[in-house]
Amino acid sequence: MNSxxxxxxxxTAMFACLSFVLCTFVYFPAMAPFQHFVNVIAAVFIGPWYGMLAAFLCGVLRMMSGRTIMSVLGAIFGALLAGLFYRRTHRFWSLILGELIGTGIISAILCYYPMKYIYGMDLQSPFYYIPFFAPASFVGACLGVAVLLMLRRSGVMKRMLSMLGEEEEPRQ
Incomplete structure (x- = not known):
């Protein structure tokens, strides 16, 4: 294994822990904007697969502390799509789009099935969670992009990416 x-x-472990701590202290019912905040930052620094792993680890930690399966399902697809979109375009707006599609739509629809059939909740539609997930993912992704813009402006982002062996600087 190389450095x-x-x-x-x-x-990955640090992003998972940061997300867990932020989601523990700032909690809204069926919303976790700081999970999405960390997802977009992780997508830039560690990529889609490690970012998805960080989201998964955070979700498992949140489930162990009493949350439902939505903790896992609500984070991993946004982290993956944000990372894949960013890898393709190297633009910050793609992080927001990937997080919004992955979490706000795909995860929201997928959470319906375990919540209805495993947890026995009386949900009427697979689209039930979209009004909760979409705003949280959008706000969290925008906050993450704001932090990334500050890191880029200060020059810290370039140094961190070079330490990780990444070549390309993000475009506007």
Whole structure:
């Protein structure tokens, strides 16, 4: 295992822990905007697969602290799509779009089935969670992009990406 992989694994664990702590202290019913905040930052620094792993680990930690399966399902698809979209375009708006589609739509629809059939909730439509997930993912992704813009403006982002072996600087 090379040092680049080790750094990405350490950052994955750090992003998972940061997300868990932020989601624990700032909680809204059926919303976790700071999960999405961390997802977009992780997408830039560690990529889609490690970002998805960080979201999964945070979701498992949140489930262990009493939350439902929505903790896992509500985060992993947004992290994956934000990372994949960003990898393709290297633009910050793609992070918001990926997080919004992945979490706000795909995860919201997928959460319906376990919540209805495993947890026995009386939900009327697979689209039930979209009004909760979409605003939270949009707000969290926008906050994450704001932090990334500050990091880029200060020059910290370029140094961090070079330490991780990443070449390309994000475009506007």
């Amino acid at each position: 680049r992989q080790i750094r990405k694994m350490v950052l």
